[in-house]
Amino acid sequence: MAKGTSKSGEITINDIAKELNIAASTVSRALNNSTKISEATKQKVRKVAEELGYEINLVASSLSKNKTNLIGVVIPNINSQFFAHALSGIQEEAKAAGYNVIISQTNESYEQEVEVMKVMNSARVDGLIVSLTMETKSTDHFNALVRKSVPIVMFDRVNFSVPGPKIVVDNYEASFKATQHLIGNGCKRIAHLAGNLSCKVFEDRAEGFKEALNKNILPLLPQFLLACDLNEKDTREAMKLWMSLDERPDGIVVASASSGLMIASIARSYGVTIPGDLAIISLGNERCNELMIPSISAVDMPGSEMGKAAAINLIETIKTGHIEDRIILKPIQLLMRNSTFKMA
């Protein structure tokens, strides 16, 4: 039946055209449900397409339409629960809107982020969803995309010098509330394990922490505010320092979920009881937090929600072609669990 198949062995619209003795353009229009084609022809075309097992070649279509239906996602890593949820949310929304998702992780490396931008550029993505590395200061590597008016949506780790929608949470508020919660539960010597302060997210969290202490006329001891990369090594060192003090902290606000869990675990190895001797709350929530004993209080950052919002806003921007600098603030949630109830 199918005789005129292409060189590559794929069925093309030409095969369908030949089979029906009509023009390829008619087939194309029929498959795209153009109003200019009669219902009868559409039926015939669809039937033959089905029979031959035709599947559109999106590469050719993309080239011709100058539109790939591809969304690029660039995140620091896939392994963190927050980003995995975000990615999942993005993918769901993209799929629903007929977009494919092409993904690359930067491993928190600025250099890799720069490289990835070139790849996304070459792939001619219709739009980009990005969460920056902790290292990223300059955004020059976005210029090529920006100049071409490729929509870029940033979430969580954003930078306002790149135009486009931003999906964020109020990190200042999150940290403020978390600290306030510790204070409300009787903590007097509260420490904060911060991330890289040159990254806005962590700067805001540190600020919220400081402000809460300030509002409550509690002292901020310099050694009680430690900035680090929040990996296991740094976390361990911070705890070592704090545990070596005569006046140990009686409460810690941790800037990431994973570090928070580590701290709970490390604390035990120092014979410290939670929450009795030490209350812990983390900025960022993982499923673990609720399963641990004691369960670990946290401020939940809605990863999936943020991912979905990013995708929805990106797709809208792609469709309207209108790049807006709107900021979408996603609500956070204080999850009070056993690690912070000294009275319990």
Place this chain on the structure above:
Amino acid sequence: MAKGTSKSGEITINDIAKELNIAASTVSRALNNSTKISEATKQKVRKVAEELGYEINLVASSLSKNKTNLIGVVIPNINSQFFAHALSGIQEEAKAAGYNVIISQTNESYEQEVEVMKVMNSARVDGLIVSLTMETKSTDHFNALVRKSVPIVMFDRVNFSVPGPKIVVDNYEASFKATQHLIGNGCKRIAHLAGNLSCKVFEDRAEGFKEALNKNILPLLPQFLLACDLNEKDTREAMKLWMSLDERPDGIVVASASSGLMIASIARSYGVTIPGDLAIISLGNERCNELMIPSISAVDMPGSEMGKAAAINLIETIKTGHIEDRIILKPIQLLMRNSTFKMA
């Protein structure tokens, strides 16, 4: 300077060609470092390309070469730690080899898996990495790809009726060892919370469990082998049943990490102490397992390793064009933790 830019506003090799008064084909060959082009010309071309900010259009290149440098990844979901690690491993290897990764989740739905295959087909991926849904029985939806000799590598949830490399662990062994470990620690009434038994992975795990009991002349009570979807609801129901028995199990082998964590948490709500009253070991390890108190024993399934192996094997298959039915067995690791030491 750049005057002859294309309709789409992008810099093309034609722009470079015009600038240098040479043919586009020469530019193409120069940029691809063909031996037929003089070093002098290559230099000039590279210089102008750089100046104009040229980035190759992979869409056009793909169409022309009939090769997309795209790897499709199809997994049940991104949120599970195992699959997130696998995806991460895949992406790293793909990037290193110059491939892009396009990803779609099936949400454990066979129907969605079928749909996704069409998309991957249309996207003309050079190869596919797949982990099947629990529901998947037929593999007819792979036929279109198989017929076109598109390499397909399956990992973890595999089906041998689709040709190509398979990356797996020995689930029978994992479960056997886990059960054996419980028995070695004095458990007499061991239960198994299994997954969907029509899925080979879970069937093997159930078999390993049964065989271990058998080898040790321990009885297999019918109500002690429960198959379910391993979600929260099912896990809770299974525990409800077990906890209602006169003779409760004194050890449980759980077919997934997440269910294992849930069971530990649920057990406590029944006032059961771990490991005293009940030992728990899960097939699959998450970071949580080690942080919980007590820490939860597990058999580690190396997600990242499997993902990397999948990518490496896929890329090799793409390059050689030779689809082999090899099976790559990744080693598992029994992580003995506090949830299984009754004597401790």
Place this chain on the structure above:
DNA sequence: TAAACCAATGCAAACGCTTGCACAAAATAA
């Protein structure tokens, strides 16, 4: 010095789809 060869480049077709424009036939208006 003519014949043969090689190195470097150009020409043009091809990849499979989309789309503006032209065109014929059919339907409507005058």
Place this chain on the structure above:
DNA sequence: TTATTTTGTGCAAGCGTTTGCATTGGTTTA
């Protein structure tokens, strides 16, 4: 009936690269 519009299709160019096959001028061989 003729003029005009509408409807459905076809033609062919174009998207940006790649690549087989000339072509050119220069170098080697006989």
